[in-house]
Amino acid sequence: MKIVLLICAPFLLFANVHYAKVEPYESAVLKSAVSALVIGVDLDAEGKVVDKKRVIYLDDRLDKLNLKASQENFLILGETLKRQEAYFGRINELNTASKAQKDTAFYNFASAKTQYVDMGYKIAQLKDSIEKKSIVLHHQYVYEIMVREGDFVSPGTPLAKVVDTDRAKLVLFLEPSEIEGIEKKAVYLGDKKTQYKVDKVWKVADEKFISSYRAEIYIDAPEMSFSKLLKVELK
Numbered sequence: 001m002k003i004v005l006l007i008c009a010p011f012l013l014f015a016n017v018h019y020a021k022v023e024p025y026e027s028a029v030l031k032s033a034v035s036a037l038v039i040g041v042d043l044d045a046e047g048k049v050v051d052k053k054r055v056i057y058l059d060d061r062l063d064k065l066n067l068k069a070s071q072e073n074f075l076i077l078g079e080t081l082k083r084q085e086a087y088f089g090r091i092n093e094l095n096t097a098s099k100a101q102k103d104t105a106f107y108n109f110a111s112a113k114t115q116y117v118d119m120g121y122k123i124a125q126l127k128d129s130i131e132k133k134s135i136v137l138h139h140q141y142v143y144e145i146m147v148r149e150g151d152f153v154s155p156g157t158p159l160a161k162v163v164d165t166d167r168a169k170l171v172l173f174l175e176p177s178e179i180e181g182i183e184k185k186a187v188y189l190g191d192k193k194t195q196y197k198v199d200k201v202w203k204v205a206d207e208k209f210i211s212s213y214r215a216e217i218y219i220d221a222p223e224m225s226f227s228k229l230l231k232v233e234l235k
Contacts, residue, residue: 067126
C-alpha cells in the first residue's frame with residue numbers, strides 16, 4: 001500500500017496541461033447604417049492592422065451636393081432670420097402698429113426661425129450620412145471585408161469583421177477540480193510563469209463540453225498574429 005502511494009504521489013504534483021489558441025479579446029461585425037452603392041473597397045487591408053484608413057467607401061456624391069446647397073441656403077436663411085427678428089422687434093414697440101401687423105411680423109419671424117432650425121438639422125443629418133459612408137478604422141485588425149465594389153447595401157448589411165488588437169484571450173475548459181482555488185493559481189505559458197490570472201470562469205458546465213467549465217485568460221495581444229497555440233498550465 002505504501003508503494004502504491006509513492007508511485008501515485010508525483011503525478012498529483014503536476015497541473016493539467018492545456019493547449020489554447022490565442023484569440024482576439026473582442027471581435028465585431030461592422031454593419032451599414034445607410035442604403036448606398038459600394039464604390040470603393042480596400043481588399044489589401046484584409047489580414048492587416050490599419051489605422052486612420054478608409055477600407056470601405058459608400059457612394060456619398062448626392063449627399064455632398066445636397067450638403068453644399070443646404071449650407072448656402074442656411075446662410076441665406078440666417079440673414080432672413082436676422083431681418084425678420086429686427087423688423088418684429090421694431091414694429092412690436094410701435095403703438096401705432098395694429099395688432100394684425102404685429103401678428104404678421106411675429107409669424108414671419110417664427111417661420112424664418114423654423115426654416116433656419118430645420119435647415120441646420122438637415123445639414124447635421126447630411127454630415128452624419130456622409131461620415132457613415134466612409135468606413136474608417138483606427139488601429140484595428142481587418143479579419144474580413146464582406147462586400148465588394150458594385151454591391152448595394154441596406155441598413156444592417158454586414159460590411160467587415162474587425163478584431164481588437166490591444167488584447168487577446170485564451171479559452172480553456174477546466175475540470176471541476178481545477179477551478180478550486182483558481183484565483184490563487186499562477187498561469188504558466190509555455191512552461192514560463194506569467195503575471196496573468198484566470199479572469200473569468202463560467203460557474204455552469206459548458207454546453208458543448210458538459211463535464212468542463214469554460215475559463216478565459218486575458219493576455220497582451222501577440223506581436224505577430226492570432227491563432228498561435230500556447231501551452232497553458234495553472235499551478
